[in-house]
Amino acid sequence: MPIRTGPVVVPTAVIKRLPMYYRYLQVLVDQGLERVSSRELSQLMGITSSQLRQDLSYFGEFGQQGYGYKVTELYQAICEILGIEKQYKTVLVGVGNLGRALINYQGFSRRGLNLKGIFDNNPAIIGENINDFTVRSVEELRPYLQKEAIQIGVITTPASAAQKIADLLIAGGVTGIWNFAPQHINVPEDVIVENTHIGDGLLSLFFKMKHQERLELK
Amino acid sequence: MPIRTGPVVVPTAVIKRLPMYYRYLQVLVDQGLERVSSRELSQLMGITSSQLRQDLSYFGEFGQQGYGYKVTELYQAICEILGIEKQYKTVLVGVGNLGRALINYQGFSRRGLNLKGIFDNNPAIIGENINDFTVRSVEELRPYLQKEAIQIGVITTPASAAQKIADLLIAGGVTGIWNFAPQHINVPEDVIVENTHIGDGLLSLFFKMKHQERLELK
């Protein structure tokens, strides 16, 4: 494996594809497949084998000429690249339907997210038990964050509460925010925000359906 | 894959940004703002004004020199481009936490999605009322689709059921599928699938947190 000298420059386009690699490799691991070539995997994923090999080359050499890739090795490599082994301590704020969906989400723990506590401001659900977690009051959030050294906050509140919760999370020492509220959040430079806008997928579907008959192949 | 809308070929990169334009313009409409310049809007969105103007130019001319854009006009133009006015008839299959979150999702109806029915195979919840909808048995799905001329199906089932439900939807005449199950779905050429992989955002967050200082992101 070549030694990395100086900073490695990874194109954004490659980074955006990493979660997809993770997903497809996980399926192959689950199937117990031992070997896969860039051609096979890329066809499964709907990309070119050239792109797959080029993407991987930014992080090292994971295959063998004439053979391909060992599935579990490649999977573990992708996990490491993504930082999945890290086990970030996490809280979720906003126990509505979306929050509940995430609390019960299998992939949550599978991806190495270590959910420690869940919070809401609705007295009607504070104290309720969901999947082994007890809903706590947002009043307790700030001290809890520091006591437990929480690193990631998931925001599943309505848009109106999002910035206020984000401020609380940051004040408590959180450095990563996964925001589902349809609301732009302002944060200091050293805090990373990942926005997930569920509605965007629907709009893409609309657009493709509307223009379906005029779809042009490259 | 670029999409041809009329005589103009629209780059994929532009299409992917359309939902974002929709989101930000909606906020401005809600705020009652009358006028916005490409510089103002682009700063809000974190893109360049040049890109904003270039993007819009693929669909027509929506602004006025020396003035900018009328917010409601631009918003309506984006809605039309996206096909939001179409009011597609829709069913949702899989009334778990994610399904419930979507059924209650404001943006669902706001984006012109006309939800007609919700389905599940769990006898314990069939007949239950959620936000004015009664949960129906999956047994009834196939005939219901044809009777109501449903066009879009939303899949929020576990991965194991996704392909079976997709087959049912397609057999019933659905031409668009919004799939939340972490499962690749095979469909005929004339059916459009939009996958929303909620877990991907988490992985991106992990990656950015892990490499925040060690990798230079291009």
Place this chain on the structure above:
DNA sequence: AATAGATTGTTAAAATATTGACAAAGTAAG
């Protein structure tokens, strides 16, 4: 151990996407 076939990692050419610059065309105000 030699040969045929497969597949990687890498290079550079081709295709796409983003950006800066600016003429044209408007606004605003005296």
Place this chain on the structure above:
DNA sequence: CTTACTTTGTCAATATTTTAACAATCTATT
């Protein structure tokens, strides 16, 4: 009406991303 601003839509220069091609090198088979 004129002048000083503002801002669009577009063009072309840059920058980034994707792809095709291929030498190197491994596997599999005889």
